[in-house]
Amino acid sequence: MSTTDEPVVSFADSDTRHDEMHSTITEWVDDLVEAVEDAQTSEEFQAWLDVQSQFHDYSYRNTLLIKQQCPEATRVAGYRTWQNEFDRHVKGGKSAIWIWVPIIAKQCPKCQNSLSYHENSDCEYDKAPPEEWSKGLVGFRPAPVFDVSQTEGEDLPNLDTSAEGDTEALFPAMLDAAEDVSVEVELVPDKEWKYGDAKGVCRESPDGEFPLVELLCRDNDAAAASTLVHEYAHALLHVGVDDDTERSKREVEAEAVAYIVGRQFSLDMDGSAFYLATWERDDADVIRDRLARISRTSQTLIEYIERHR
Numbered sequence: 001m002s003t004t005d006e007p008v009v010s011f012a013d014s015d016t017r018h019d020e021m022h023s024t025i026t027e028w029v030d031d032l033v034e035a036v037e038d039a040q041t042s043e044e045f046q047a048w049l050d051v052q053s054q055f056h057d058y059s060y061r062n063t064l065l066i067k068q069q070c071p072e073a074t075r076v077a078g079y080r081t082w083q084n085e086f087d088r089h090v091k092g093g094k095s096a097i098w099i100w101v102p103i104i105a106k107q108c109p110k111c112q113n114s115l116s117y118h119e120n121s122d123c124e125y126d127k128a129p130p131e132e133w134s135k136g137l138v139g140f141r142p143a144p145v146f147d148v149s150q151t152e153g154e155d156l157p158n159l160d161t162s163a164e165g166d167t168e169a170l171f172p173a174m175l176d177a178a179e180d181v182s183v184e185v186e187l188v189p190d191k192e193w194k195y196g197d198a199k200g201v202c203r204e205s206p207d208g209e210f211p212l213v214e215l216l217c218r219d220n221d222a223a224a225a226s227t228l229v230h231e232y233a234h235a236l237l238h239v240g241v242d243d244d245t246e247r248s249k250r251e252v253e254a255e256a257v258a259y260i261v262g263r264q265f266s267l268d269m270d271g272s273a274f275y276l277a278t279w280e281r282d283d284a285d286v287i288r289d290r291l292a293r294i295s296r297t298s299q300t301l302i303e304y305i306e307r308h309r
Contacts, residue, residue: 011098053263060295062099073147088153096144106133114138171221176308183235200227202234211235233257249278260298
């Protein structure tokens with residue numbers, strides 16, 4: 001996994017932990033915005049993508065926190081989870097990796113707050129008593145986890161089963177996932193290909209019912225698979241985007257998604273490149289949104305593909 005030379009951060013002080021976890025995310029994205037034309041920025045982004053590929057079901061905020069605290073992390077779990085489920089124990093003196101975990105509680109149907117926050121707000125909802133409220137997400141709290149390298153004990157079972165298997169079986173599974181992605185896929189012979197050097201395209205279909213992905217027939221299933229997931233990302237994120245400038249920015253998003261998903265399924269993605277200069281005019285909030293889109297879309301595609309393996 002790629003790493004950076006930046007210092008590993010720590011959130012050891014419980015009094016300041018919550019605010020520091022927020023600020024480290026804000027600072028990293030702000031730095032990305034300010035230095036987006038610098039080659040180092042692409043290295044920073046690449047390092048985050050490597051972590052995201054290891055923890056594809058985590059939010060971009062949590063993968064960023066893991067990257068900042070333990071860049072070499074590969075598997076994380078809570079203290080008791082390591083003990084009870086894996087018969088492993090955290091080594092003495094190891095510092096926790098702090099991430100955000102959801103708080104699920106009964107919430108006001110109107111203001112969406114938990115009871116304690118609802119009572120201190122100006123919300124006047126009174127149609128149902130709190131005991132009848134449904135549970136939902138009311139916030140996030142810091143929680144400690146530890147990487148497997150910080151533990152000792154029984155050998156781990158093979159957890160990463162989704163990354164196993166040959167690419168000859170993977171490509172058909174990706175094709176079968178088209179229905180989940182809500183796209184049509186057409187495999188086009190080389191002699192009928194009309195898109196130049198491109199290996200795949202995603203566009204609106206003539207009938208407008210589903211996006212259409214056209215894929216150049218190739219002998220290399222692994223290469224075809226990485227191209228297909230790139231076009232799936234476009235289908236989920238970008239169909240209908242007409243602005244040329246925005247399209248070039250979102251090309252980075254699609255390739256980033258392809259990188260994360262490809263790494264999950266053991267595809268060779270070393271040829272991927274990310275040029276963040278296309279984001280240079282975006283402010284920090286827009287880049288945060290882009291990182292969230294990359295994280296969310298990668299997770300969705302991995303889930304779709306795994307259904308068909």
